[in-house]
Amino acid sequence: MVSRKALVSYGGEICLLYKSVPQRSYRKMDSHSKKIMVILTGAGISAESGLSTFRDSDGLWENHRVEEVATPEAYLKDPQLVWRFYSMRRIQASRATPNAAHLALAEFSYKQAENFEVYLISQNVDCLHQRADHYNRLEPINLHGSLHQSRCTGCETIYFDDYAYFDLDGNYAPGPTNLCDPIQRASMDYLHNYKLEYRNFLPLSPCCKESMRPHIVWFGEVPLYMDKIIPLLQKANIFVTIGTSGVVYPAAGFLELAQRNGAHTICINREPIPQNNYIDDFIQGSAGEKVPLFLETLKKLS
Numbered sequence: 001m002v003s004r005k006a007l008v009s010y011g012g013e014i015c016l017l018y019k020s021v022p023q024r025s026y027r028k029m030d031s032h033s034k035k036i037m038v039i040l041t042g043a044g045i046s047a048e049s050g051l052s053t054f055r056d057s058d059g060l061w062e063n064h065r066v067e068e069v070a071t072p073e074a075y076l077k078d079p080q081l082v083w084r085f086y087s088m089r090r091i092q093a094s095r096a097t098p099n100a101a102h103l104a105l106a107e108f109s110y111k112q113a114e115n116f117e118v119y120l121i122s123q124n125v126d127c128l129h130q131r132a133d134h135y136n137r138l139e140p141i142n143l144h145g146s147l148h149q150s151r152c153t154g155c156e157t158i159y160f161d162d163y164a165y166f167d168l169d170g171n172y173a174p175g176p177t178n179l180c181d182p183i184q185r186a187s188m189d190y191l192h193n194y195k196l197e198y199r200n201f202l203p204l205s206p207c208c209k210e211s212m213r214p215h216i217v218w219f220g221e222v223p224l225y226m227d228k229i230i231p232l233l234q235k236a237n238i239f240v241t242i243g244t245s246g247v248v249y250p251a252a253g254f255l256e257l258a259q260r261n262g263a264h265t266i267c268i269n270r271e272p273i274p275q276n277n278y279i280d281d282f283i284q285g286s287a288g289e290k291v292p293l294f295l296e297t298l299k300k301l302s
Contacts, residue, residue, distance in 0.1 A: 079200070098128045099133075142225070149215035154207070242268045242269070
């Protein structure tokens with residue numbers, strides 16, 4: 001380990017940051033070659049767009065516990081209740097707007113493509129990153145799935161599907177939201193381009209005629225795309241977490257893995273998180289304010 005004194009400017013504020021970081025991290029940050037930057041976003045970045053989490057509501061929805069609406073067992077017991085919950089989430093997500101942090105990340109990945117190879121991992125399922133990306137450069141790796149997709153319970157084929165099957169009052173009222181873009185809606189991967197059969201008011205898959213479930217990682221299920229995520233963490237020059245709580249695994253272990261493999265680690269969050277020992281630079285504040293400033297500084301230093 002070596003002692004490092006880093007002088008970093010964030011939006012005109014000069015911060016002296018004294019850190020003890022691995023020798024390899026120091027070398028990788030000083031390199032003038034194109035840098036690999038991996039970003040992890042959590043619920044904190046979406047909160048500024050007005051989206052709350054289950055955890056914010058004491059784990060209850062219409063007096064139902066999480067186990068009743070967001071587990072495989074809940075779906076087997078009462079699929080209509082589960083789809084009512086996810087229809088509500090699709091409607092709420094469609095009404096939210098990407099904020100300054102979403103937009104800044106998308107713009108940075110496009111305009112700084114010569115200097116940075118940017119990868120985005122998100123714990124969020126709300127499609128705000130996709131909707132902010134007008135450049136089609138920063139497709140997120142959705143660790144927990146996405147609200148704009150459903151999958152067949154038979155063969156697990158994934159379809160684009162942004163329908164809310166129930167309205168906010170719980171009435172059966174199937175209709176599209178704006179979570180899928182025009183290209184996705186026009187493709188044969190869009191569920192509603194098929195003539196669908198229904199069972200108990202819910203669509204059956206075109207492929208197997210089996211029930212469709214939200215393409216969401218429920219409690220007790222294994223997160224998605226870890227085979228893609230681990231190699232990215234191992235080769236990252238810079239790893240940034242934004243709006244994460246640091247308590248949900250496996251994402252809570254990404255900081256340690258990235259730093260141990262030589263990445264310079266940065267955390268942007270309103271509050272400190274438990275992984276302080278694996279954070280080289282901590283930037284406290286809201287994502288909407290701090291992310292654009294941080295990226296602007298990174299551009300000047302590149």
